[in-house]
Amino acid sequence: MRMSQLMLPTERDAPADAQALSHVLGVRAGLVRQLGAGLWTWLPAGWRAHQRVTVIIREEMDAIGAQELLMPVLQPRDLWAKTGRDTIEEVFRLSDRRDSELVLAMTHEEPVTFHVSQVVRSYRDLPLILYQLQTKARDEPRPRAGVLRTREFVMKDSYSFDRDEAGLEESYEKHIGAYDRIYDRCGLEWYRVDSGVGMMGGSGAHEYMAPCPAGEDEIALAPGYAANVEVATAQAAPATPGAPLDAPAEVETPGATDIETVAGVLSVSPDALLKAFPVVTDAGEFVVAIVRGDHRVNEGKLEIALGERCRPATEEEIASQLGPPGYVGPVGTGARVLLDEAVAVQGGGGWICGANREGFHLQGVEPGRDFDFEAVDIRRVEAGDRVAGGEIRLEPAIEVGNIFKLGTRYSEALGATFLDEEGVERPIVMGSYGIGPARIVAAAIEQNADENGIAWPKAIAPWEVELVGLGKPGSDEQAAAERLYAELQAAGVSVLYDDRDAGPGEKFTDAELLGCPLRLTVGRKSLESGQAEAQGRRGLVALEGPDLAGGTAAAVAALLDGLP
RNA sequence: CGGGGCGUGGCGCAGCCUGGUAGCGCACCUGCUUUGGGAGCAGGGGGUCGCCGGUUCAAAUCCGGCCGCCCCGACCA
Structure with missing residues (x-):
């Protein structure tokens, strides 16, 4: 991609109302723009990062045998009335020109269970895992922190359908494996923590939490222990009461x-x-x-x-x-x-x-x-409490995913049943599993930024290489940068080429703000040395520059291999 | 929903108290110069001052209502 043709509105100043780092840098680096409260547009560079996350998610979901489909956001309210969820405050409700009542889906348990109830008849049709990447709408009481808490967002939601609790357990374990790999591959620091099942009932749930300062939740961590503070349990340090008396x-x-x-x-x-x-x-x-x-x-x-x-x-x-x-x-x-x-x-x-x-x-x-x-046990755990011999510490974190053993709440409400081997009709045992790609992107920014800007994990960076050409139009330097750009493109390297007619300071500053893992520079110095200059974004470390004379693309690929 | 704050060009802000030609920096356009860490000179374009109403000869400025946005809290299958 040539930067001269890219819609990348970088800003020197942060928007006045931005607090969270991912909000400030997301806007300054030209990744996202706000349309209204909790309503955000992904600009081309930001959407590339988001897309890279969803590609990883699809690969790992497919790998556990999940099947992708797509369900509408706009749905009949009747369906939701059957599970009683149509009156949840967060659900957007609307009507069409014929006064038919509709809702905007906040998740998709109702429609997916509806379809499965029509299709699945026999134990032979199970198990089944279905997923989609689809927009969710939620009438949030308070959208905040840029893209971290919005009223509309893309979610990967999957739903498992099993014959019994043992089957659900297997589907749940499969999701744990997939989720662990997804967050690892996205380069996040993350924890899988016990979480409450909340008001929805169900028999177990975990949240995937990415520690970061803008996080809305708090997690309790100790060696071998991780839980949301909402449900965390630990031993308190002993108190020092006064002397006992015969009577108060x-x-x-x-x-x-x-x-x-x-x-x-x-x-x-x-x-x-x-x-x-x-x-x-x-x-x-x-x-x-x-x-x-x-x-x-x-x-x-x-x-x-x-x-x-x-x-x-x-x-x-x-x-x-x-x-x-x-x-x-x-x-x-x-x-x-x-x-x-x-x-x-x-x-x-x-x-x-x-x-x-x-x-x-x-x-x-x-x-x-x-x-x-x-x-x-009704107290909130405190830092310094002990669990399994270790000391608890508390960290703010953002929820980037959750997995939930639903049980039969939805299948019973919507009549999703099957006939077992004995010909007995049973409700399907369900699980539901969510991931917010936008939050992964935001958490990656929060966890990997410095005073100059973003320092993307390689796996989800909008581009892996930013090539900065310093020569003025018509110069030998520019011609060399053009040749290198063409070679990298031909070799399939993900490269953003800063071909703008701008000063070096501006180009370097923008490159650090956008935060591609590897920066290559071609200018007067590099023509003299015969090498492009190379710098890793994490820590702004100088690397051995690839030779411009030949085999440059292979050398760049090798450089990338060594970067996080 | 409770508390606080803010709406003036794409971004960041001043002007409002004390009513009288809408300003500054950055960005943008044209020309020339400049090119290894956000350049220089000259010229130029762009704003119903969130909306509606009121007061006044005159409202960005004063008054009333509404809308939007941000922050803290509550809330967050």
């Missing part, structure tokens, strides 16, 4: 309504306190969740422990059920208490909690003796 004793703590202040007034560390987190469940039950003072409640884990959704209690509810907000505790209330395992496991007396009386706390509290409780 009131102590004056005027004005001390938060953990820090109480700990300060009583000269103890926050981990000696019990933090009460009163909630009201969907069913209307008032429950007091309790974690250590230095811990935080993980509301998702709390809901799993409760078995239903809940919300924080209002101040009025707290006042009427327990006592003055800021001074509440579990002792003498009769309320149902869920006590976090970090406290329950350590046990003992000497804990401090609110006395349910304005200006007072209780010392020497002992769970079990002074209040009844159910021991559950």
Whole structure:
């Protein structure tokens, strides 16, 4: 590709509203442009990178026997009503000129299951893995960070159909193999982490997470352990409660309504306190969740422990059920208490909690003796917790894919059944699996950029080589660059040729911004030496320049082999 | 949905408080010079100042309403 003919609108300045690095560099390097909130156009160079990702995805999906198809984005709402998903807030709903109700698909479980329900009759038709690369539309509450969270995006979504749980397990394992290879080949740093199955039910799920500063999620990592903090579990460092007492004793703590202040007034560390987190469940039950003072409640884990959704209690509810907000505790209330395992496991007396009386706390509290409780894991893990002997660290990360054992939720709702060997009708056991190529591109930028711009992994760079010609029009230098460009093209090298009539500074700066792995320069110096200059983008390292006299393309290919 | 901020040429911004010819840098066009890290000189083109209404002799500027966009939080099968 000749840069003089390429639509590559590079910018010296970042857009004023850009925060995330992939957003800033994506726009500055001319990869993407915004059309509206969460609506992005892929410009030619950016789309090349996106395409390279989808090529890798197709190769690996095909390799596990998955079959590609394409389903509409626009779908009848009726279909979605059958699974109850038509009322999800994120689903765009619209109607046509005849007032027929339609939705824009956020994923494609409904249509794919519909088709399979019509086609699959017998156990002999299974297993089946179907996939597509298709646009998804989601009415996101808050699009953000450029291409990281958008309202419309391309997704690779695949769906597995099996006779039973064992078959699903096999399909799931196949996807794990394919996904591991895809992210490796794309040059990402990634983790496969346990994730919650959420409100959709199902029997297991993992997320593929790429660590990067702009990530919206947090993952907990330890040697041999990786989980989304939403579901992570670990052992807490022991707390240091005070001396046990024969019975809880009131102590004056005027004005001390938060953990820090109480700990300060009583000269103890926050981990000696019990933090009460009163909630009201969907069913209307008032429950007091309790974690250590230095811990935080993980509301998702709390809901799993409760078995239903809940919300924080209002101040009025707290006042009427327990006592003055800021001074509440579990002792003498009769309320149902869920006590976090970090406290329950350590046990003992000497804990401090609110006395349910304005200006007072209780010392020497002992769970079990002074209040009844159910021991559950409801806290958010903290950096420094331990799991399997290793220490947890937390990292921000972006979700670049997920795999999910759906079970029979969709097949039952849509009547996707088959006859087994005994002639018994059974629901098909399903899995669903997603990958966001745009997020792979964004994560690759985030993970591989420096102050000069992007430093693409070779496998997904828009071009592998950028050839910078420095000669002015009609010069010997320009003629040499033209010859080299023609030779590289003929040899099938992926090359972008900067043939613009521009100064060297501008060309070098743009080359570093766009970030192709190998930069070749042909100018006065290279004519004198008989070699093109070569520089690797990662670290801007000088490489042995390929000879211009002959065999240059082979030498360039060898150089590329040595680059990441 | 709650909080905060911003809409002036392709990009980045000033002007608004205190109403009176719409400006600056970059980019762009023409000519000449220049060519190894974002060149110089000269000339030139491009903006209903987000939209609607109000006040006024006069509105980018003041007032009201609406729309759009960004950030933080909530949310995120």
